[in-house]
Each structure stands twice: as structure tokens, then as C-alpha cells.
């Protein structure tokens with residue numbers, strides 16, 4: 272089924288004394304992998320939280336899959352993986368997932384809360400009986416991702432899922448995101464690692480709460496006459512300085 276992704280108008284989020292999101296207009300298409308890139312403190316988490324509907328916003332509108340962000344009916348349709356893994360260390364991988372699946376069912380959600388299915392999607396079928404506290408960082412990220420996939424979300428929001436992982440693990444996680452998008456899920460991934468840009472269908476570059484650019488990776492390089500996303504970002508900052 273076609274849906275409308277995310278539509279943001281005149282969004283402002285103030286956190287402490289900072290305009291974490293400063294007058295942002297943004298459309299994120301459905302069915303693609305969109306990368307939200309920007310340095311630490313540029314407002315990525317605040318923007319993602321506004322999309323998921325857990326951020327108090329000062330003004331503006333955020334519409335997700337055709338509904339106001341945070342609407343109760345979006346709860347099942349949106350999966351969110353925060354920066355800190357939401358995994359119980361004293362349970363095995365499968366026990367963690369069964370626990371979260373039971374929570375979904377207790378809310379009346381019976382839509383494919385299949386533990387085996389999500390374990391296979393994130394490539395952890397073999398690790399089901401392993402205690403979470405014995406997992407590597409990369410495996411922990413995958414368990415968090417698996418919990419968010421239990422409800423078969425139409426939109427998956429991932430906040431810096433590859434932070435701290437080595438390049439090989441990062442590459443394999445990105446392949447997993449691609450596979451999830453190919454199944455029809457809209458994926459939004461934040462990162463401050465610019466070389467992850469080439470893995471996205473669409474890029475949104477953020478700086479100081481503002482959108483510096485919204486373009487495909489190729490458009491971005493062409494527009495800035497640069498050869499990689501990091502140089503493109505620096506070139507755009509230079510233009511604004």
C-alpha cells in the first residue's frame with residue numbers, strides 16, 4: 272500500500288537554551304532509506320524524536336504516514352530504535368524478543384510478532400539462546416533492531432544504529448536496512464559518519480538544527496562538485512559561512 276512517509280512544516284524544537292530544530296520543512300518519501308546526517312549536536316535525535324512523536328515541539332507540524340506524529344494509531348506502525356539498546360542483559364536474545372512480542376500482543380497487536388522472523392531478518396538466528404550480556408556491540412544493535420521489527424512497522428526510525436561499530440559490521444547492518452526497505456518499509460537512519468551517505472536513497476544534511484541540503488547522494492556531489500559526502504558537507508557549510 273502506498274503511504275506518504277513524513278511531512279514536516281515549520282518545525283521548531285527548543286531543548287534547554289538551544290534551538291535543536293530550527294524552522295525545518297522536510298518531506299521524506301515512503302519506501303526508501305533516508306539518511307539524516309550531521310555532526311554531533313546538529314539536531315538529529317530531536318528531529319527523529321519529533322517524527323516518532325515523543326518530543327515536545329514548540330511549533331510546527333509533523334505528519335507521519337498521513338497522521339499527526341504521536342497519534343495512537345501510529346504506535347504500531349512506527350518502530351524506533353534509540354541510541355541506547357533497549358535490551359535486558361540477563362535474558363537471552365530469544366527471551367528478550369519473546370518478552371517484547373508479548374507486550375505487543377497484550378496491546379492487542381497480533382500482526383506478525385514472530386520472533387523467528389525478526390531474528391532471521393537481522394541475521395541472529397544462531398544467537399537466539401545467547402545471553403544478551405555476552406553479545407558484541409554489533410549483535411546488541413541487531414537485537415534492538417529486531418525488537419523494533421516485531422510489530423512489522425511501516426516506518427522504521429533508527430538513531431545512530433552504527434555508532435561505535437567497525438566498518439565491516441557497519442556495512443552488514445546497512446545491508447540489513449536495505450533489505451528491510453526492499454520489503455516495503457520506510458527507513459530513516461541518522462548518522463554522523465558521512466561515509467554512510469552513499470548507502471542512502473536520499474540524504475538530509477543537518478547543521479545547528481537546520482536543513483543544509485536534501486538531495487540524493489549523486490545530486491549532492493554534483494551540486495557541490497565534490498567526491499564524497501564529507502567534502503560536500505564542508506562545501507555547503509562554507510557557502511553559508
Ligand SMILES: Nc1ncnc2c1ncn2[C@@H]1O[C@H](COP(=O)(O)OP(=O)(O)OP(=O)(O)O)[C@@H](O)[C@H]1O
Pocket residue numbers: 286287288289290291309310311312313314315316317318463
Ligand atoms: N535534554 C537536553 N537539554 C538541553 N539541551 C539539549 C538536550 N538534549 C539536546 N540538547 C541540545 O539540543 C541540540 C541538539 O541535540 P540532538 O541530541 O538533537 O543532536 P544530535 O545531532 O542528535 O547529536 P548527537 O549526534 O550527539 O546525538 C544540542 O545542542 C544539544 O546540546
